[in-house]
Amino acid sequence: MNWNINEIIQRFQSKIKSCRVLVIGDVMLDQYYFGEMKRISPEAPVPVVNLKEATQTLGGAANVANNLVHLGCKVSLAGVVGRDKGRDDLVEMLSFKGIDVSGIQTDDRSTTIKTRIISGNQQVLRMDQEENVELSDAGVHKFEEWFVHLLSIEKYDAIIISDYGKGFCQFELCQSVLFTAKRKEIPVIIDPKGDNWDKYRGATIVTPNLKELSDLRGKDIPNSNQAIHNYGKELRRKYDLDYLLITRSEQGMSLVGENQINDFPTLAKEVFDVSGAGDTVVSTLGAMMGMGIPVQDAVKISNIAAGIVVGKLGTYAVKDVELISKLEFLNDRRKINKIFSANNFQALLDGWRNNGERIIFTNGCFDLLHIGHATYLKNAKELGDKLIIGLNSDQSVKRLKGINRPVNHEQDRAKMLSFFEFVDAVIIFDEDTPLRLISEIRPDVLVKGGDYRAEEVVGKEYAKKVKILSFVDGYSTTSLIERITN
Structure with a gap:
């Protein structure tokens, strides 16, 4: 413990x-x-x-x-x-x-x-x-x-x-x-x-x-x-x-x-x-x-x-x-130093590795945080010792979600995630997928939410284990935006 x-x-x-x-x-x-x-x-x-x-x-x-x-x-x-x-x-x-x-x-x-x-x-x-x-x-x-x-x-x-x-x-x-x-x-x-x-x-x-x-x-x-x-x-x-x-x-x-x-x-x-x-x-x-x-x-x-x-x-x-x-x-x-770029997290990771910590990685846009996000991340943390979130940058989100997204700036999204006690690091990346980030982190557990199969998860070859977690029914950022705008 x-x-x-x-x-x-x-x-x-x-x-x-x-x-x-x-x-x-x-x-x-x-x-x-x-x-x-x-x-x-x-x-x-x-x-x-x-x-x-x-x-x-x-x-x-x-x-x-x-x-x-x-x-x-x-x-x-x-x-x-x-x-x-x-x-x-x-x-x-x-x-x-x-x-x-x-x-x-x-x-x-x-x-x-x-x-x-x-x-x-x-x-x-x-x-x-x-x-x-x-x-x-x-x-x-x-x-x-x-x-x-x-x-x-x-x-x-x-x-x-x-x-x-x-x-x-x-x-x-x-x-x-x-x-x-x-x-x-x-x-x-x-x-x-x-x-x-x-x-x-x-x-x-x-x-x-x-x-x-x-x-x-x-x-x-x-x-x-x-x-x-x-x-x-x-x-x-x-x-x-x-x-x-x-x-x-x-x-x-x-x-x-x-x-x-x-x-x-x-x-x-x-x-x-x-x-x-x-x-x-x-x-x-x-x-x-x-x-x-x-x-x-x-x-x-x-x-x-x-x-x-x-x-x-x-x-x-x-x-x-x-x-x-x-x-x-x-x-x-x-608590303060939880937010990193894709180029400056290695010293933190080395320290955790030296202490024998099990590293969990997941990723997402996390544009409008809701109870579904919080539950998913809390469950992910329980799979190991340190939870790293790969966060899509604003440009990455725009390419994936459209010109009107994200609603919140990448630094605001990162800060909101860092306020969770069970989140240990947030790393902002610019690519469409976190493949390069996962290859550098090589997590003990790679976590993905939704209906994926383990063999479909991006970066699976760089992780010791892949775990699929279900999202909480009835919660999504897209549905929240639709409710606000309608």
């Missing part, structure tokens, strides 16, 4: 505050030092940065939790930290944001801290303080006791495992979570790391980027649809995943399911910093799936959120009002 944007916005606004998500993974602290780099040190051939500002933000699994809070979810977080100031700063920031930290363990290790030095919009150095030590058996047991108790007192709508390879997300812990989640029918979204995917076996969805996919295979994978699709299908089956979502940088994302693969083009206009973009994808995905939004639509929204984040500098959490505003903007733009 593909929801329209209005339905998604309504569910977002009504359900997000009650959506409860559990985040499990490697928590860390991100530190940023901003300054100006104008000279080279006399002590060594390195740049000197004149410090202007320093900030701390939540990183890793803690950033995923932070993203969810900004979207409006209730969040619990599990991870491990050290007995140091980093731990104090991290827990204080999490608690201030209202994140449940009862699952945070303290152990004999350093709290993971990533320090970035930035001059202008350029990151010039990163320093990492970390100990990649696998969680002990005692730590796993402590987590499992906490996890079982937590699920006995609260209902969680989604679980996210954010694995940064720092040791918390070890095999027994991940499999324990997945086993319990499957029994309780809770979707589990995993942001993976490393080449041991056996611990992710049975997950709802795993979200590797292209590098992580290449690391798993042991050699570089080309960023092409064919390579991604083939290897994605193999991995999904091998690890018994419901879905595999591959983030592909400038190529967007690919969602591999059991029976279908969808490619989602990137929506980012400018990229300043990709820090935290993966966290944004999994957190948005978790929130949307937790609210019951279908996976394909949840991925589309995650793609929109990621597009917002990479246009910001540093780790950034998308706010609920910001995401809703973007969805509303896209919805309004979609």
Whole structure:
């Protein structure tokens, strides 16, 4: 089921505050030092940065939790930290944001801290303080006791495992979570790391980027649809995943399911910093799936959120009002931009194809719109996902109907059709028939109204399927004109 944007916005606004998500993974602290780099040190051939500002933000699994809070979810977080100031700063920031930290363990290790030095919009150095030590058996047991108790007192709508390879997300812990989640029918979204995917076996969805996919295979994978699709299908089956979502940088994302693969083009206009973009994808995905939004639509929204984040500098959490505003903007733009010429619709069509949408095409003059037209078009839309109308231009109508037709100008007719919610695009063409247009669109379903037989329909050879729909009795443009003029 593909929801329209209005339905998604309504569910977002009504359900997000009650959506409860559990985040499990490697928590860390991100530190940023901003300054100006104008000279080279006399002590060594390195740049000197004149410090202007320093900030701390939540990183890793803690950033995923932070993203969810900004979207409006209730969040619990599990991870491990050290007995140091980093731990104090991290827990204080999490608690201030209202994140449940009862699952945070303290152990004999350093709290993971990533320090970035930035001059202008350029990151010039990163320093990492970390100990990649696998969680002990005692730590796993402590987590499992906490996890079982937590699920006995609260209902969680989604679980996210954010694995940064720092040791918390070890095999027994991940499999324990997945086993319990499957029994309780809770979707589990995993942001993976490393080449041991056996611990992710049975997950709802795993979200590797292209590098992580290449690391798993042991050699570089080309960023092409064919390579991604083939290897994605193999991995999904091998690890018994419901879905595999591959983030592909400038190529967007690919969602591999059991029976279908969808490619989602990137929506980012400018990229300043990709820090935290993966966290944004999994957190948005978790929130949307937790609210019951279908996976394909949840991925589309995650793609929109990621597009917002990479246009910001540093780790950034998308706010609920910001995401809703973007969805509303896209919805309004979609309503406005429904009218195309026969030469400028290809980008729209490619986007729909990449999203796996089924294309329906029909055509006509649609001079005086009436209930027969509306019923016919609504029935046509129910045959697929996107309905395209080929609209005869004024000159085309005159050649077909006579010098006194059309009654309404082609732009007025196109606008009237675009006002129907079930119409997705109107393409004006000049020929007597839509044959050339159909050959370029190659619809999944070609719809014709009236008493035609399928083999008589113009353009049938370019469509996967032809469907004949009956017109509503008693309604026609010609009879309306006769009634008006007589």
